[in-house]
Amino acid sequence: xxxxxxxxxxxxxxxxxxxxxxxxxxxxxxxxxxxxxxxxxxxxxxxxxxxxxxxxxxxxxxxxxxxxxxxxxxxxxxxxxxxxxxxxxxxxxxxxxxxxxxxxxxxxxxxxxxxxxxx
Amino acid sequence: xxxxxxxxxxxxxxxxxxxxxxxxxxxxxxxxxxxxxxxxxxxxxxxxxxxxxxxxxxxxxxxxxxxxxxxxxxxxxxxxxxxxxxxxxxxxxxxxxxxxxxxxxxx
Numbered sequence: 130x131x132x133x134x135x136x137x138x139x140x141x142x143x144x145x146x147x148x149x150x151x152x153x154x155x156x157x158x159x160x161x162x163x164x165x166x167x168x169x170x171x172x173x174x175x176x177x178x179x180x181x182x183x184x185x186x187x188x189x190x191x192x193x194x195x196x197x198x199x200x201x202x203x204x205x206x207x208x209x210x211x212x213x214x215x216x217x218x219x220x221x222x223x224x225x226x227x228x229x230x231x232x233x234x235x236x237x238x239x240x241x242x243x244x245x246x247x248x
Numbered sequence: 249x250x251x252x253x254x255x256x257x258x259x260x261x262x263x264x265x266x267x268x269x270x271x272x273x274x275x276x277x278x279x280x281x282x283x284x285x286x287x288x289x290x291x292x293x294x295x296x297x298x299x300x301x302x303x304x305x306x307x308x309x310x311x312x313x314x315x316x317x318x319x320x321x322x323x324x325x326x327x328x329x330x331x332x333x334x335x336x337x338x339x340x341x342x343x344x345x346x347x348x349x350x351x352x353x354x355x
Contacts, residue, residue, distance in 0.1 A: 133290075160341065171252075171334055171345030172291075185342065220291065237281075237343065241290035 135221050141246045142211055150206040150243045152162040153222030161204050163196055164220040172220055196209035211247045252337050253274040254346035261353050267322035269349045271335035278338050280311050281317045325353045353354040
């Protein structure tokens with residue numbers, strides 16, 4: 130079946146502009162995660178959705194970042210007034226929670242990422 | 249100090265060599281993940297383990313919960329194994345990632 134998809138694959142924007150990054154999770158996966166990976170670093174957690182609600186948004190760096198998942202499937206990460214420091218690869222992952230136990234036991238399936246460049 | 253540390257940061261090997269990548273973590277975790285990332289590509293999950301050892305083809309992952317240490321081994325390495333290998337500690341739903349180990353296997 131189809132994996133996690135992300136669009137666009139590349140986005141170049143100018144400082145101060147608004148951008149939206151889209152993630153289509155695997156069908157049936159109720160958990161969705163956004164991560165940000167800067168050059169030479171491992172991914173960093175941004176936000177976690179369980180269904181439609183953001184269960185944990187503690188990784189969002191500031192209020193310029195916002196994410197939604199209105200129907201519990203597709204998610205959009207929104208960045209306002211972009212800054213050069215926002216340049217990174219934004220990764221999305223999804224997983225299917227088990228009936229019991231912590232969700233960290235669930236394999237997360239990653240999308241190919243969106244490379245954002247802010248000039 | 250990063251909560252998940254990997255070593256080495258870079259590793260170059262000749263085809264056929266046995267490879268070991270190490271991961272130490274200082275956080276409490278429920279599971280340890282090993283992931284593979286090819287240049288320009290997405291991330292693929294290799295292993296998820298909470299104890300003992302797992303094997304898949306030429307890849308072996310071990311974890312020592314008491315010592316908070318995990319290793320990823322690659323036997324009979326091949327140039328197609330060249331990638332970044334990342335370990336990540338999972339606690340509830342959140343993954344804390346290491347910085348990754350860039351492995352280059354030369355023919």
